[in-house]
Amino acid sequence: MTQDSPRMPMLWIVAAGFFMQTLDTTIVNTALPSMARSLDETPLALQPVVVAYTLTMAMLTPASGWLADRFGTRRVYFAAILIFVLGSLFCAGAHTLPQLVAARVVQGLGGSMLLPIGRLAILRNVSSEQYIAALAFVSVAGQVGPIFGPMLGGWLVQSVSWHWIFLINVPIGVLGLAAVLRYLPADRGLQAPPFDWLGCGLLSLCMVAFSLALDAPGGGGGAAHALWSGALFATSLLSALLYIPHARRSRAPLFRLALFREPNFSVGLAGNLVCRIGSGAVPFLLPLLLQLQLGYSPLHSGMMLLPAALAGALAKRWIVPLVNRYGYGTFLLVNTVLVGASIASFAAIAPGWPMALAAAQLALFGATNSMQFAAMNSVTLKGLSREDAGSGNSLFSMVQMLAIGLGVTIGGGLVSLFTTHAGMGGGAYRLAFLTVGLITLASAAVFRRLDMAELEKGRGGRGGRGAARTTGR
Structure with a gap:
């Protein structure tokens, strides 16, 4: 893929979205002690700040392709960047741990669509001969984010405040929004088959319950926490088992049992x-x-x-x-x-x-x-x-x-x-x-x-x- 390719602006847009997603997976880690002091929490109490982001992306990633088919790639990618930027602003403005965790869920909602929709935009607008080169170009952004994320997070915390690890996404996102409208080809939604919302809900419940069950014993609450953990494990197992008959009956299950x-x-x-x-x-x-x-x-x-x-x-x-x-x-x-x-x-x-x-x-x-x-x-x-x-x-x-x-x-x-x-x-x-x-x-x-x-x-x-x-x- 040459630098003068007419598709290069689109690749830069997708790369920027991938960079923001991977950056926010790593940039928070070095800021956790400073965030904990600011929020009057212990550093280990902030682990939901990391988990909420990754778990939200895990739950919503399967829906991204259907949303792009239903509403159009450009429209959904624009919405993904907008939600991600709003989530970043909410994170920077959080004053309590619950507020920050909720804001990270919003950020994860946008982040869950950035890479899958970006890949789909490339697939639909780049010729098959240039597809591998285009993906290789975009993947560099995924490597740069983890390389500079921890160091950039540490520098921002030390030089300004932890709030800027989220605010840095705002100018990048605003430029991305403008670039999407200017360079990403407009497309109409397709006649997408019905999405398996029930199957997605069952598997999401399985993941959330399992994650919470592992976290519950850490509260040191003795028998009460052990009972709560056991109930969550049971909920996780039950939701996974319920997916099996659902997938057998459904015409278009989220994931075929085959x-x-x-x-x-x-x-x-x-x-x-x-x-x-x-x-x-x-x-x-x-x-x-x-x-x-x-x-x-x-x-x-x-x-x-x-x-x-x-x-x-x-x-x-x-x-x-x-x-x-x-x-x-x-x-x-x-x-x-x-x-x-x-x-x-x-x-x-x-x-x-x-x-x-x-x-x-x-x-x-x-x-x-x-x-x-x-x-x-x-x-x-x-x-x-x-x-x-x-x-x-x-x-x-x-x-x-x-x-x-x-x-x-x-x-x-x-x-x-x-x-x-x-x-x-x-x-x-x-x-x-x-x-x-x-x-x-x-x-x-x-x-x-x-x-x-x-x-x-x-x-x-x-x-x-x-x-x-x-x-x-």
Whole structure:
């Protein structure tokens, strides 16, 4: 895709939306201690600020394609940016934790549509010969957001106030709104089939109840909290079970049950969920450890995350040659161990720990984690038929967002548990890193159930029955 392509303005619009979405997934983490002081809360009490955003995106992502078909791509993308900007303003104006969590839900509502609708706009307006190049151009924005998010968040908190980590979205969003009206081709809505709102509601209830159930015991309320947690787990299981007869009866279910007859898809989803819990916990726990236990400034803690993001961006090019040489089975086994071990190694970071060694640990985590995402994405989606590729990718995206939220919930809950019941202080973070590292290692056992013979038919993501491929987050 050349710079003078007539579609370049549209690609810049989509890239800007992707940048805002990924930026706000990471920029908040380094600001949590400052936000907690401002709102008169403990830093760990702010984990719903992170979870609300990712969980909202997980719940609403499947509806984005239907909305674009029903109301038109340009109209829905404009609405997505507008809602995201309004949510950012509400976040900046929040004076209490409940207000901030509610504002993050609004922000997640807009963010859930930015990337899927952007991809759809590219698909409908870019020729097939230029489609891969266009997606590659846009994906750079998804890499830049996590690289600069923690550092930018730390700088804004230290130089101005935490409110500006949300206000920075406003000028970008306003320019995006104007650009959508000017450059995004107008289109009319299509005769879209009815959306499966009931199925979406059941799966959303399953995810929300499960996330809240994991968080409930952290309140330290004894039997009452245990009872509440059990009720939420039961609600989550019941809603998942109710989806099965619903999907069998529905003419157009949100996700066809036939998806799960592809064994590598089911195993890949489970492995992704377990593995990404550790990866989701690290960006939340590490800034808290650096600032609250080691006395780092917000900017310093944000800069400490830079090696992980840079190594992750550079390592993406290694995945195909490594898989082609060693195969998915060997690669996933070895790389999963490296990811889990690198997460567990953060338990050693303490006062006096060499900064160069900490940077090397973070770089190892970033590189192996990036390659892990790419490999997991491929083994999960590559065997799907063309008929199931779209819905399978949507369900996979839901699981990705859910796992990030679960990582934050479990990581924060472990620190609270070890602090409250063991009185450990800084040691609580070390035990939390060890635990989530072990959870990540456990996913290696899940990946051993993959059908390797099927995977090796199209090594490196070149083959497979389906057209679904992802570059990987």
